[in-house]
Amino acid sequence: MLVTRLDGTVTPVIAEHLEDGLRTAEREHHAACLIEMDTPGGLLQSTREIVQEFLESDAPVILYVTPSRARAVSASAYIAMSAHVAAMAPGTHIGAGTPVTGQGEEAGDTVVADAAAFAVSIAEQRGRNTDFARDMVREGTSVSDREAVRTDVVDPVAPSREALLTELDGRRVAVGPQDSERGVDVTNPWGVKVTLVEVKDVELPEPMRRAMARQAEAERDRRAKVIHAKGEYEAAETPADAADRLEGHPAALHLRILSTMAEISAERNSTLIVPLPMEIFRLVDMLRQPRSPITAEKT
Known part of the structure; x- marks a missing residue:
């Protein structure tokens, strides 16, 4: 199991960091890539890149909003919903995905409509609540961890990393562009029961x-x-x-x-208007042009 953490604003550096983590999980054949997250959002373009990586990943992606009072709002709500498994710790919340400008103002109707379609497409691909995906963008809706589980926005609520991994042990998810099925526990075909998971923690x-x-x-x-x-x-x-x-x-x-x-x-000002036909200006231009001399022919 490969573990990394996502804190702070979503930027191109964060997108590259998560992409490297997914490549490592795929290359080293980890059972899954666990991302623990607490972020207020960030750049929409970087979010799109991360979501694309999650949707095409050949390694199961588990996103865990933690610790208590953490949040997955704005751009990070899209990221959470795009994971194969989205989990939340008690006391966390998710949503409020309305895009804003660099000055903190709400974006225009076209940008909001595009973001809403993006969120709905993620929810459809992951089998999550499409109504919530649309409302979190258009209405700024945000829900608690319990409400998110009840309305099929995320999967489980787990108080700790250990409790989450225990609950997910043996679950199978569709991975990669072809949606091939793969289990979070890759040792089942060997007849081996996992009792201890070694975790690699990547801290920035x-x-x-x-x-x-x-x-x-x-x-x-x-x-x-x-x-x-x-x-x-x-x-x-x-x-x-x-x-x-x-x-x-x-x-x-x-x-x-x-x-x-x-x-x-x-x-109602004192401006004096004297309209002049445009033809006068054209006539002046014609008169200013040099004329070619006229010579009389001798007969």
């Missing part, structure tokens, strides 16, 4: 945690700058498209001028 050192926090902050800044740049680009592109359309329709341009005059006059 403090310098790596600080580096992950700095990377997450840098990632948020990068995304904010990209969004701002895209907004500036779209703001510049729209007037250019409008100019192209108006150039091909002179009547529409005159209507736009009249509409602008009406908007200015409605403000």
Whole structure:
């Protein structure tokens, strides 16, 4: 059994760390990969990468929300629901998966709809409660450990790691892209009863945690700058498209001028408006162009 822990914000570093753990569990033929989690969420893109790894993993993934008062909310709720086995310690909760912007505001309708479809697809693949998956995104629903088990959001509630492994001993789950069946206890075919499980505990050192926090902050800044740049680009592109359309329709341009005059006059200010036909400017341009000299032919 390979054990690792997920604390803090979900970032690309966390996604890489979990991916390495899954590869190790598959390579060394561990019975399962146990991930103990307590996180407030994180980046949606990193969450999608982790969920994809869980859904395609050839090693059973057991996600355990622990210790008591821990949480699997926001992005981590998607991660918990994508595990082969999702377990919770007493006094924990899960949900509140509504996506937010880098400034902490609720994301737009399109992003929320996409996240809701993502959560429902996870629940359908793992046989979990699709109504809860949808509501935790659209309504921000969050439930306790007992309610989560009662409504088929997670599997068991276990007070400790040892109690969880004892309850899961012998359970079979579908793993990998082909959903091939595999047992958490791989010794059953040998006729061997497991009484003791050796656990490898992977703890992140403090310098790596600080580096992950700095990377997450840098990632948020990068995304904010990209969004701002895209907004500036779209703001510049729209007037250019409008100019192209108006150039091909002179009547529409005159209507736009009249509409602008009406908007200015409605403000009741002292602005003096002198409308000039566009033809005058075109005539001025024609007069400013140099004329070719005219020579008379001799006969």
